[in-house]
Amino acid sequence: MFQFNYFARPSEWRGDRAPAADDLRDRLLLSWAEHCIECAAPSCYASCDLFSPTEAGKCRRIENGLVPVQAGQRTGVELRFKRWGKLEAQGNARLFPPAKARTAERLTALAARQAHALGQLIGRFSTAPRWATAHETLFKRVNTWLERHRDPTGPVPNLALIEAENLDAEPCELLLTIAVDKARLTRDLTASQLPPPVSIPITLVPGSNRLSIPISDAAPVFECGLPFNLALAPLGSATPHLILFELEVVFDPALAAQPVESAQTEFKVPAKLVVFDLDNTLWDGVLLEGDVRLRDGIRELFRELDERGILLSVASKNAPADALERLAGFGLDELLLFPQIGWLPKSRSIKTIVDTIDIGIDSVMFIDDNPFERAEVSAVHPKVEVLDDQSLANLLQHPRLQGAKTAESRSRRKMYQEAVVRTQAAGSFGDDYLEFLRSCELVLTIRPDLPADHDRIAELVQRTNQLNFSGRKYDRAAIAEALEDDRIHLVIECSDRFGSYGTVGFCMAHLEDIAGTPRVVVDDFMLSCRVQGKFIEQALIDHLVRLAGPATAEVFIDFHKTDRNRPAQLVLEEIGFTGGASSGYSLDPREVELSVPFMTVRTA
Structure with a gap:
């Protein structure tokens, strides 16, 4: 519509124009x-x-x-x-x-x-x-x-x-x-x-x-x-x-993000991160329009998820300083990792959080009251499970958010915060990654498992994908049975000058004697991706060879390829293992230097 000048003389312009198209938008x-x-x-x-x-x-x-x-x-x-x-x-x-x-x-x-x-x-x-x-x-x-x-x-x-x-x-x-x-x-x-x-x-x-x-x-x-x-x-x-x-x-619907129906996507991976909207989701009201009230049960929800080891963050279109101030006032800010508050699309905010934390996009859940925002995220990130704000009432019962209440899970948020500090420190070393690792003062502890470790071991066995060397998953009953056998069971802990990574790996192996020649067989090995690239695998193999003795002629990894453990396969090949995904990988430890000079290895 135009606000015409009703005092003006009619226009002298002459032309012809066809009727307007019947626009459906x-x-x-x-x-x-x-x-x-x-x-x-x-x-x-x-x-x-x-x-x-x-x-x-x-x-x-x-x-x-x-x-x-x-x-x-x-x-x-x-x-x-x-x-x-x-x-x-x-x-x-x-x-x-x-x-x-x-x-x-x-x-x-x-x-x-x-x-x-x-x-x-x-x-x-x-x-x-x-x-x-x-x-x-x-x-x-x-x-x-x-x-x-x-x-x-x-x-x-x-x-x-x-x-x-x-x-x-x-x-x-x-x-x-x-x-x-x-x-x-x-x-x-x-x-x-x-x-x-x-x-x-x-x-x-x-x-x-x-x-x-x-x-x-x-x-x-x-x-x-x-x-x-x-x-x-x-x-x-x-x-x-x-x-x-x-x-x-x-x-124009053709330009808009089209919703992806959750029912058509099967979300199998346990969730590691939940990203929340703010206005009319975590709190009632719109912050820019006035004061807001935190919804009932949100504090309890956040603290329970945090104890289970589920990471929490925020993607909100809002004024950053105002929103962070209100989150602090509600006592939620300390539980959040890298909240993204501004005016970017929610899909881009989620990508920033995921890249910063360095987790898989398929391990993310997103909760927002606005169907348009949910559709936009679903269209850009179809592997993200998207829920509306009504799901908050039953979120603790969601099967992907059960986690595990362990010392490891309670410190997970802190570990990821420390990981970002490490990444920032690594940037100051440029391309000299080994020199950066030397500066980290890595300490690796390799010890037999204890009953107190069993919940964390179950978590590693069930949730590890990229660095799962056998490719196998076990339910809790099978894990409990395996922990009772007479094989070597090793728990791996790691720390550096930035803080502790916690329990990062678990290995089941056994020693064989073939015609007087010792042989190490690694049946299962799972390693958390947060220590990927730090030579933990090599240090563990070196430890197993030392257990078997200097005459050890072979280390065999019972490797089985999956659609997600390609990083594990690459690690073995970089160390010097040969073989294939279908027949396992072998290494003659007498021909390869396995010790990691910049790492302190403690054993028990």
């Missing part, structure tokens, strides 16, 4: 009006050299205002921009189906014309200047109603449509801007608390133009719930002459 109801890009009304009316009064006493920045144009079966608007002129519309995020939008536009336009006529009539007998702009007031009130009645869980616009005639002989450069309207905020907010404005350059060639412009980057502005504006202004000092037939903001 939902769109916003926007009312475009003339404004000044340097407006400081009303004080600037007396001081600005460019001030040119309209019939209502405002400043004219588009020559003759917005003049209606009839072109065949289409109605458009003629614009002759003056210096600092722009088109602007108060924004709202209420999407309407096409038929309803057209009906609403016709009714609003009719009401605006009547409001203008009534305002002019009353204005003759009243000294109040507001009656001269009665139709503008109508448009603002309609927009205010639309702002309050949008569906906060629905999709937001992602495409701008422009149909225009550029009447100049040269291309026209314009800038489409979508930004929070700070003048209409009800409380003071800093720039860091607001979603960033989005500016999109547009070029209109001489003659006819029909453009579809993606505006997905503006989603945080549409979603934040704060008042915002849309503006279209010439770049530089240009004063283009245009006929606009369409200036619409729509939701």
Whole structure:
């Protein structure tokens, strides 16, 4: 819709335009009006050299205002921009189906014309200047109603449509801007608390133009719930002459993320990380709109998951400082790993958390009240299990979140925090990774298992994938039975100057004597991926060879290939083992140096 200048003479432009296509896309109801890009009304009316009064006493920045144009079966608007002129519309995020939008536009336009006529009539007998702009007031009130009645869980616009005639002989450069309207905020907010404005350059060639412009980057502005504006202004000092037939903001399903039904994806891997939304998920309310209340049971939920060794984080579109302050006030901040709070897509925030922690994306769960956000994450990360906020009530019963209450699980969050410090320290050594490992002061403890280790051993056997050398998984009964046999059972612990990794590995092996020659057979070996690349495997094999004696002629690894243990296979080949995934791997320890000089190995 356009706020026409009802005082203007009809446009002299002549042309023909076919009826508008029956667009199936939902769109916003926007009312475009003339404004000044340097407006400081009303004080600037007396001081600005460019001030040119309209019939209502405002400043004219588009020559003759917005003049209606009839072109065949289409109605458009003629614009002759003056210096600092722009088109602007108060924004709202209420999407309407096409038929309803057209009906609403016709009714609003009719009401605006009547409001203008009534305002002019009353204005003759009243000294109040507001009656001269009665139709503008109508448009603002309609927009205010639309702002309050949008569906906060629905999709937001992602495409701008422009149909225009550029009447100049040269291309026209314009800038489409979508930004929070700070003048209409009800409380003071800093720039860091607001979603960033989005500016999109547009070029209109001489003659006819029909453009579809993606505006997905503006989603945080549409979603934040704060008042915002849309503006279209010439770049530089240009004063283009245009006929606009369409200036619409729509939701195009083809550009939107399509939801992936959870029922179609089988999530088998136990979850290691749960990422939560904040507004109307962990707490009731929207932080930028006022105070919020933590939902009942959230503290208890977080502490129980943390004790089970489940990592917790946050992906929220919010002002970072405000959200972190509220999380600290609720006592949740210390339980969170690398929360991502800002205005990026949730899928990108989750990827940042996963990359920082260095875990598999298939071990992540995401919880959000907004179906659009859930659909966006599912589309980008189909291996992430996505749940709505109603799942919070029964989250502790979820089969993927059972974990294990062990000393290891209780310290897991701290271990991952220390791991990031290690990664940052490694960066200072550049490409000299071995020199970095020497600086870490690695200490490896290899000892027989104790009854207190059995829960952690079960966790390693059941959850280890990438560094599972046998490829086998056991249930608890089978593990308990195996721990009773007479093979060598070894628990592996690791620490360095940054902290403890905890119990990181378990090995079952036995020694054979073939014609007087000792042979080491490793039946099962599982190692946590958080010590991957630290030569733990090599140090363990060296320990087993020392147990067997210096005459040991062979170490055999009963390796079985799976779809996920390729890293284990590569480790064996790097150490010097030969063979294959189907027949196991062998090594003659007399031909390979197995000791790790920069590691202290303690045995019991």
